[in-house]
Amino acid sequence: MRWGIETSFRELKYAIGLTSFHARKPDFIKQEIYARLLLYNYCELITTHVIKQMKNNDKTGELYNRHLYL
Structure with missing residues (x-):
């Protein structure tokens, strides 16, 4: 069960760019984390x-170019 949580945190870390920070002070790092979240x-x-x-829209037949909405 824990492995799924670890994997989710890793994906989130890379998705929002938390591999490096611009700030140096802890308060500003927290601010950067909260802003990205x-x-x-x-x-x-x-x-x-x-x-x-x-x-x-698809149910009503309004979407014709489905390849545009991947």
């Missing part, structure tokens, strides 16, 4: 919304 969550929210919209 906030941006990641916002992007995931938008992506989820778009996918739901695409599925809804």
Whole structure:
């Protein structure tokens, strides 16, 4: 069970760019982490919304170029 959690943290670390930091002070490093997590969550929210919209549109036959929406 722990291996899945470790793998998820590794993927998240690389997805949001936490392999290196611009700041040197601990408070600013925390700020950078929180800012990147906030941006990641916002992007995931938008992506989820778009996918739901695409599925809804696909059911009504409005999507014709499916290869554009991979």
